[in-house]
Amino acid sequence: MFHLWQLLPIALAYLLILFAIAYVGDRRAERGHSPLDHPTVYALAIAVYCTSWTFYGSVGRAAQGGFGFLPIYLGPTLAFAFGWVALKKMLRVAKTQRITSIADFIGARYGKSQALAALVTVVAVTGTVPYIALQLKAVSASVDVLLIEDTAGTFFSLDTAFLIAAALAAFAVLFGARQIEATENHPGVAAAIAFESIVKLVAFLAVGAFVTFWLYDGFADLFARAAAREDLARLLEFDAAAPGWVSLTLLSAAAIFCLPRQFQVTIVGNTNERHLDTAIWLFPLYLLLINLFVLPIALAGLLAFQPGEFDADVFVLALPMVEQAPLLTVFVFIGGLSAATAMVIVETIALSIMVSNDIVMPLLLRWSRDRLERVQDVTRLLLRVRQLAMVAVLLIGYAYFRVLDGSFGLVSIGLVAFVAAAQFAPLLLGAVFWRGGTCKGALIGLGAGFAVWLYTLFLPSLIGDALAGGPFGIALLAPQALFGLDGLDQIEHALFWSMLVNVGGFVLFSLLDRPSTIETTQATLFVECLRPDERPADVGPTQVPLQDLRRLAERYVGIEPTRRALRAHAHERGIQLRPDTLVDRDTIQAVERLIAGAIGAASARVAIASAVRPQGETTDAILEVLDETSQVLEYSRRLEQKSMELVQASDHLRRANERLRELDKMKDEFLSTVTHELRTPLTAIRAFSELLFDEPDMDQDQRMEFLGHIIRESERLTRLVNQVLDVAKMESGRMDWDIERVDLGAVLAESAVSVRGLYQTKALRLDLVRPPHPVWVDADRDKLQQVVVNLLSNAEKFAPQSKGTVRLELTDLGDRVQVRVTDNGPGVPEVHREAIFERFFQSNQSGMGNPTGTGLGLAISRMIVEHFGGRIWYEPNPDGGAVFAFTLPRALPRIDAAK
């Protein structure tokens, strides 16, 4: 119907419009009005799910199996309903971890594993190849239908499909690899894709309306006419569609998340979690609308054309064309082209990101690190790699298209790609729901599933039935009927076996494996990502100066973004970042996340490791260091410390409690003893007083004697009360100490004088021995004298009458001074040597009398001496008798020695 010179400009013009939209979208995004701010754009971008497969292939499938095309769209509808929570988690994690692709996501979850990310990339690329071939096939078929020139599929001796592939490659590169985005959002591309989704929908609805209401008199008429024909009537019953209905639904439900391009637009391309709320219903609505007219168009085509006149896949074009509606035909063609280009652009962008981040970058980092370091601007290198990857993917897609076994219809080719993508489903589900999933399990599961897919679908698609009998004739290993399981549709068969080994391997090897620290950290991060945020403990600084880190980031992300990110980080944490500041782990992680936006999480980790450690260490050692000193370890160490401190604190409390109880008991004892002691002299005083009162005629001598007793007991009572007061004051710390520099020798002399009377009464001798010079101590003069007098009076009490000698001696021991009071009395028995210093201990208990003693003298002396920092004790005299001694620390010489 058309000449090439008519068709080509139209196609080019449309593509240029697309490009313009993308360009404007990017510009507006830079200025802050990103197209991705609108949830509708986001939802429509997800509609890239509907490719030329939807546009052409659905009708083709409907012509064969009635409703059989529908599960491919029902599945995603159900998946969106069911997977809301899963999607939210994935969105949250992708945002915080700066995920750039599905390979990045899976690799990051299972321990930031580069190997796993690389495997995912390989599976994604291999699995997409059939899908790209499908687009090429559809578009070239549509061109062939429209062109008047009988080019028989060639043009200028160049294959139409090849030209289309080349054109698509050029546009993909122009759209997707002009600059490295920090977030891989590509707002311009998203705007263009959303526009294309609208064009697709409108075009399909237009042709559908045309067929139903123009060619026929509405649905009723069309269906009635179809029902009249036997071969068509069966299409309107479910039986025709039944085979594979359930498995196709499930498969598509998986594909809507696992197809690399779907992951890219749904998860990576999301800027706001709330947009999900709109997409959840808007996208299924889109699917419903675009499928409304599929069956009518198929029926109309079957009604209008003879079998074989047109391939059912192109009914959409053939019908308006045959009916001489050129404008509509062109519109439909553009719609189909739109569907194909949208898919190719998004898919190649996604794949190129994966190839550059997860295959090329890690290889470069590992093998030619020095060469890489010399490259000033790594972003240019990355872009080149991505552009090459895009072109390569399209070339491989074209090659596959050529080699493809002819027996595969459009839909079947697409389903081959679906099963490949479905291999990611267990890993994705496990990523956000199952903490037990480990890297090893994921590698084995994915690897096994991929191998089965290769063998049961990919291989047969290339070589057809050549191996139908099994390799080397082993029927059990026949690709289409493994282990004798025939009777299943080829797709179902492959799906069953690949899922079996995939899920089985994943679960089994994850359970058997013991995950490393980094795997556990990541597992928690992913699965618990919807819980409120808790910042782990802050770790101290590392040995890395900020400028090293900055230079590293600048090379991957650019100067300006790095500066902005670092400034934001410093501001958020309220710290200062100078070039020579040693950064801490928080900052390193922030920079790691920044770089991950450009080259993927796994590669970013290695790149950071090279900055944190000097050259020369192996990558494994570096990574191990990063692993083993992870924040999780630090946090748990601090928890342990805290719990130990808690145990110690409770221990202290318990002991303090015990001590309080003891003190309480002692206080009670003290009170009871004191009252007892008070009562004894009081009783005596009262007794004698009563006697004197009762007998006024007592004789003078008797009276004087009794009064003497009363006086003595009163004195004793007074002494006791004073001493008790002293003890109480000293123990409660309320004693007033008048500490000054005191000459101990002078104190001794004065004490000797004060007891002279006492000693003379008993005819005792008192010798005082002291050095001629003053001996200075820091003490309370009066209290010190009290101690010495106490010792001297004790000695007097126990010294034998008339023969007693008491020796008071002061010696200088360098840093201490010692005072000794020696007597030749009976001494103190060994058992009592410590006890005599206790309160209320009296020698009456051993039978030796001291009726005037209170039992507190020595106790008070001890308290006084110890308050001055000294020590008091008892020694036995080798000549019999007692020695009481105490030491005091010598007063330190003063600079201004005032006399």
Added chain:
Amino acid sequence: MADHGRGPSAGERGLALALGGFVLFNRPLLDVFDLGIGVGIAGWPSIYLYVFGSWALVVLLLFLMTRRRAR
């Protein structure tokens, strides 16, 4: 925060809707409405009406589900 049985969470509702949809879109319910091409409303085959009708219902429920959350 009032918490007297706030009803199913978003995840539970989504799951219920998905399971319900799965049942709707499958045999045997599908067969119930597959009454043959002749039977239908205004010439539309019943099965066609059923499939797209229930699909529209699911979409509507999805829409309502998100409105509820947005509140």
